[in-house]
Each structure stands twice: as C-alpha cells, then as structure tokens.
Amino acid sequence: MRGKQMTSSPRDEPLFHGGGVMEACDSSRVSLREFGCEQNLLSRPDGSASFIHGDTSVYAGVYGPAEVKVSKEIYDRATLEVLIQPKVGLPSVRERSQEQCVRETCEASLLLSLHPRSSLTLILQVLHDDGSLLSCFLNAACMALMDAGLPMSCLFCGVTCAIDADGQIITDPTAAQEKESRALMTFAIDSTQRNVLMSSTKGSFSVNELQQCIAVSQTASEKIFQFYRDSVQRRYSKTL
Amino acid sequence: MAAGFKTVEPLEYHRSFLKENCRPDGRELSEFRTTTLNIGSISTANGSALVKFGNTTVMCGIKAELANPTVETPGKGYIVPNVDLPPLCSSRFRPGPPGEQAQAASQFIADVIESSGVIQTEDLCIDRGKLCWVLYCDMMCLDYDGNLLDACIVALLAALKNTRLPEVTFNTETSAPEVNSEKRQGLCIRKHPVATSFCIFDDSILIVDPTAEEESLATAQLTVVTDEEDRLCSVHKPGGTSMSGQKLQECISRATARQREIQKLIDKVAHSVKMEQ
Amino acid sequence: MPTDNKRVRGPEVSQSPSLFLCKPAVVVPPPCGPRPDGRQRDQVDVRAVFVRCGLVSQAKGSAYIEAGDTKLMCCVYGPKETERKDETDMKCGRLTTDMRFAPFSCPERGSWIQGSQDKDFSLMLHESLQPAVCLHKYPRSQIEVNVMVLENSGSVLAHAVTCASLALADAGIEMYDLVLGCSIRQDGGSYVVDPSYTEQNGCSSVRSENQGNLTVAFLPSLNQISGLQSDGEMTEETLAAGVRTCIEGCYKLYPVIQQALAKSVRRAAPPPSES
Secondary structure (H helix, E strand, O other): OOOOEEEEOOOOOOOOOOOOOOOOOOHHHOOOOOEEEEEOOOOOOOEEEEEEEOOEEEEEEEEEEEOOOHHHOOOOOOEEEEEEEOOOOOOOHHHHHHHHHHHHHHHHHEOHHHOOOOEEEEEEEEEEOOOOHHHHHHHHHHHHHHHOOOOEOOOEEEEEEEEOOOOOEEEOOOHHHHHHOOEEEEEEEEOOOOOEEEEEEEOOEOHHHHHHHHHHHHHHHHHHHHHHHHHHHHHHHHHO | OHHHHHHHOHHHHHHHHHOOOEOOOOOEOOOOOOEEEEEOOOOOOOEEEEEEEOOEEEEEEEEEEEEOOOOOOOOOOEEEEEEEOOOOOOOOOOOOOOOHHHHHHHHHHHHHHHHHOOOOHHHHEEEOOOEEEEEEEEEEEEEOOOOHHHHHHHHHHHHHHHOEEEEEEEEOOOOEEEEEEEEEEEOOOOOOOEEEEEEEEOOOEEEEOOOHHHHHHOOEEEEEEEOOOOOEEEEEEOOOOOEOHHHHHHHHHHHHHHHHHHHHHHHHHHHHHHHHO | OOOOOOOOOOOOOOEOHHHHEOOOOOOOOOOOOOOOOOOOOOOOOOOOEEEEEOOOOOOOEEEEEEEOOEEEEEEEEEEEEOOOHHHOOOOOOEEEEEEEEOOOOOOOOOOOOOOHHHHHHHHHHHHHHHHHEOHHHOOOEEEEEEEEEEEOOOOHHHHHHHHHHHHHHHOOOOEOOOOEEEEEEEEOOEEEEOOOHHHHHOOOOOOOOOEEEEEEEEEOOOOEEEEEEEEEEOOHHHHHHHHHHHHHHHHHHHHHHHHHHHHHHHHHOOOOOOO
C-alpha cells in the first residue's frame, strides 16, 4: 500500500484517575411537562401502554414470551426485539439507533434468563413528536413491560435534558426548545440505585455540564417513578 | 486444555484473567491495542485512510460529488457517512442490506459529525442556493474484532484530513459548474473528535478497546467522544447495566488522554504523507 | 425509485465533478506506442503484484492482492452447515461467491446496492473456482467466498480469481489446483496484457474488427482452463492467440502466488527448529 504507516505504542501508565463529585440538585428546580399514562388499552398485545409528555405521545405494545424464530434463538435467554414506527413513513437509520438504545435498556432491566428460547417483541408507535421523544419511548416501554407482567430486576425511566444558549438546563424540552438548544442529552435511570442505564447525546458540552445533567435527571427520575407508582395504584384501585 | 476451556466457558475464561487485572491477549485493563494508520492509499477516492486497532481494520474512502443544496438550507453542503459491515469482515454478518449494528453505527457517526462540528457544512457550499459539495464517507470494515466505532471515527477523521477537492466555480451564464482538477484544496477540519469505547464486565470491571469476544460477553458498552478542547461530543451508552457518575468520570479522563494520542498520530501520518508528495 | 431507509441518505441527485471538467483530463491512450504506465504493448508484461495471505483474523482464510493500483481482498468462511436446509446436498458441498466493489473503488462513485455488474462478476468467479475445489469432500456444507474490491484499476476479475483461490488455499480447503487469472485487451492488431482501468474502458476511436476484453482462469499444474470470459468482437485466431497469451501471463504470476502461500503455511506451522 502506498501512504505512510505509523504506530502509536499502547500506553501503560496508570489511568482511570480522577473521580467526579456528584452534584446535588434541588428537586424544585426540575420542571417536567404534564404526564399521562394509560395501561392495558390495546386488546391484542400481551401488554400495552400509552405515554404522554406534554404533546409528545407514544403507544407501546408487548408480545411474548412467544415462540422464537430458530435463527434468532438464544439458548439461555429470551430474544427481545424492539420496533419503532414513526408517525409517517418507514423507519429509517435514526429509528434503528433509537431501537438499539431502547432494546439494550430493556434487556438490562428484564430478567430474560427466566424465558430461555423465547421471543419478546416491543412495538413503539409514535403518535406525535413534540420533543423528548426518546425518553417518552423509554417510559412507554417500561409501562408496557410492566403491564405485560414480565419479570424485571428494576424499573427504568427516560429523562431528556437540553442545554440552551445561556447554559441553562431545561428538562423535558419541547421540540422548539430542542431545536434552539446547544446540547441535548437523554438518560435512562434505573429505579434501584438511580444510576445511568443508557445515555445518548447530541451537541458538544463540558464534563461539568454532563455531570449536572445527570444529577438533574436523577432528581427528575424521582418524579417519574412517583408518577409510575401513582398511575399503577390508580389503575388497580379501580379493578380491585 | 485452555482452548477447550475458552470454548466451553468463555465467560469464566475471561473472568479468570480479569481477576488478575489482565486480559486474554496480554493487555492490561486500560490498555489499547496497537493502532496503525495508513493515509491516502486509495487513488480513486478524494480522501482515504486505513486504520487498524489490533486485528480490527476499517477503511474509509471519501468521494466528493456536486449537488444542489436544499431549499431550507441554501448555504450548506452535505456529509453522508455510512458504515458497512460486509460478510467479508466476520461470519456474524450476512450479505444484503446493512443490519441493525451497521445502521446504528452510521447514525452514531452522523451524530458525531454534527455534534462535534468537525466540518461545517457551510464550508461545502460553492454557490449559495445553487451548488454545493456532497461528501460521501463510506467506512468499510475489513476485519471485525470489536471496537468498530472508535476505528470508524479515526478512519473518518484521517480520511477527511487527506481529502483534496478540485476547484469549482459556478458559471452564471451557462448555469453549469466548471471544475479545475489541477487546483486542489484540502478541507477545513475544525475539530478533532476521537472516540474511546469501554466495556463493563460483570457490572463493575471496566476495560478499554474491547475485542469482539469481550464485546459479546460484556454487560454494557460505553463510547465517549471528546475533541481537542476537552468538550464531550457524545456520551453514547446504548443500555446495558447501570453505571455510576464516578465510573463515567474515569472513562472521560481516559478518553481525553486517548484523544491526544490519536490526534498526534493522525497529524504525524498526515504530515509525512504531505512531505512525500 | 424506492428510498433506501437503511443508510444515511444524501441528496436525491448528485453528479461527479469529472463531468464538468474545463479541460478533458482523460486522454484516450493511442493504440500504439508504449503504455501510459511504461509497460510494453504486445508483450506479456503484467503488473508487479503484491500478495499476502491470512490478513483477516475472523476468516478461515484470507488473501490480499495488489497489482498496480488494483487492490482487492478476499475472505473464505466455512465449510459450515448450509443455511438453507432445502438446498442441502448430501453428496457435495456448495460454493457461494460474493464480489462487491467498495463505493469509492472506481473513478465514478458506485452505488451501495449491488449492481448487475457485481452479480455477473460473482457468477463468473463462481464458475472459475468451482472446478478447482474438491467439493465432494465437503458434503452438506457450504464454503463462502467474499471478495471486496477496494480500488479498481482494471483486470479486476482476473485478480479476483487469483485472490480467491489463494484465500481458499489459505483456509485449508482441499483443491485440485490453484486458479490463476489473467486478462488482456485486444485493440485491432495489438493487445495489452493486464490492462489498467483506462485501457480497459477507453474505447479507441478507430473501430476495428478485433476489439474486446478477454479473461482466462487457468489451473497451472493441470494445464486446464476453468473459466473464460470475453466480450467484444474477435476472430477465431485472435481469440485463440489471446487465450495463449493469458496462459503465459498466468505462468508469470504462478511463482509469486506459490511463494505467498508457502510463506503463510510456514508462519502457521513453523518448521521444527534444528537444535
């Protein structure tokens, strides 16, 4: 080959130094849009839920555990498939990347080894996108999995934070706020340790801003988990 | 014996190494594989680079074409990044259209280009509203042994640095472009984003630059992209087991150091290519 | 046209800058005199080749070949279980070939989707290789041959055949013989061996009867031809002479390929030390 070859030697200095200080965050500073959730609203799937963040709205349906295609069979756990249907048109590369994020988050919280050699399918249908779509997917997915009665090690929720031009952190931004923001981050937070399960970011930001956003998301997650609890309570208080 | 143990109990095999703070290929936990870079080997492309991380090999070729800008963004050109995982690079990929992994990787690269501002699409405009460049950046994996994203970003950045575009003027009388292939110019590279990938083993052990086998056994993966000003362009963790803020901070520090190494390597190779010409 | 939603899409239409050159840069080489790269016309003057085996860690066998600016690599996977159960042959193995051009490999950008040309090449590659592989030794299994053209500077098929047979040998697949490829371009009374991209595709203005490309796949130790592909119009004598020229070209290639193979075998199983 033409061109030049050159090699950087692998370094063996002690790394992984440093350690961030977790920022505390006042929960009154975190404002989220109005939530809405309804479980078990579709009759065909084994579990279903709708989730609404302000004007953003997503339907989720779960099928399974069911028989799995031989080519996708995993011998010691269930195969989870996530399909995202956009409001109009066919799913594109962007949806594929979101599917990957949602799937791996669900895989981490579901106890898939309890259903070896079976398939789980999660379908997410966008009804309207007005910002914070990925976090809405995550919340809808979690509610639908709960409704399907699948065993999980923990719950999870999605929080989107936007950093605007002045460096202010906006939680749960609308589409207009997302467009004007300098950076956009979505995190999935687990319910047991409030740690980050998934992270997906756009735009550039400093380390400090990242830590702040994580702290804000962890605070916001409290509100969402409380909302989960309330909506499930409301639902079962009706039926019992 | 060891080979049999590795096949039957791959996870236990890896654990027995990690317990001793090393990995089956002899690396330490925070050690990268040897990185090799070759720039400008494809003469049919406007810019090209071949990157090797140990066995993992990615080739990026950039082809520039002319197009009309969109009505919404008349002053902007296009960058079209695509990652291809042909069946040639590993037996896990099937022929046909790109699979989920390739598509997610393409989207990730597109996001990093936009977030980092490595190239301003305004720089690709030739005549506002009439003519602009399209950079088709095709990243082809030739040998898949893990850590695809890091290799793709290095290949892309090196290929962009190597890209030479012919001089183009827009003739308003004939409303057709005129290309002078004798005068060639490089692109304006504004940032040098570098990705660093990590794997988490058994919810706690952190390793860098994972091989394909380590990736498939790990419980979570994380990719951090930083530029030369230590700004983060992407913190991509597509699920997996949870991670504390402190662990994340460790990863970011390692990624920052890695950015320096890679930028130095790219500059060195790009410089020596220039000296040769 | 259906939109491709599995890739990051660019604009609907884009054109290569080479269409708008002020001065036509590509001069069609005249069908006489020395060739642009300094090689001799009407002689078996093949480009120097660089061959290497066993580059790809994931593959059973692999090979890389570089002849002038033509660069391609080949990986072999298998023998493994046939994917499609209905096509399982109890007596004989199956050889599958896939040849692709990287989008940046040609002077004009190629499409992502495999075109008819790639499929033609895949088929010809398959036909050239199959007679050399002892498929009866691999019942109920399939052997995959994947070729990727990284840079196309002419004579791609010929080099693909050579590269693929080398990769098959590197994978330890039983074969009767290696398969070597060589191609020529006939232009009237004169010919060029191992043509470059411009020589292969540049149509000379003088239309003559004998004009075309010929590629031969040859088994050197059996002295047999396993594949022959020709296009254009040639008389019987010219074609026969062309085939002979190609065989001569293959023999020039043979020692290089043998050396590369021997080197990879030696690396895989080093000879026992003397002490």
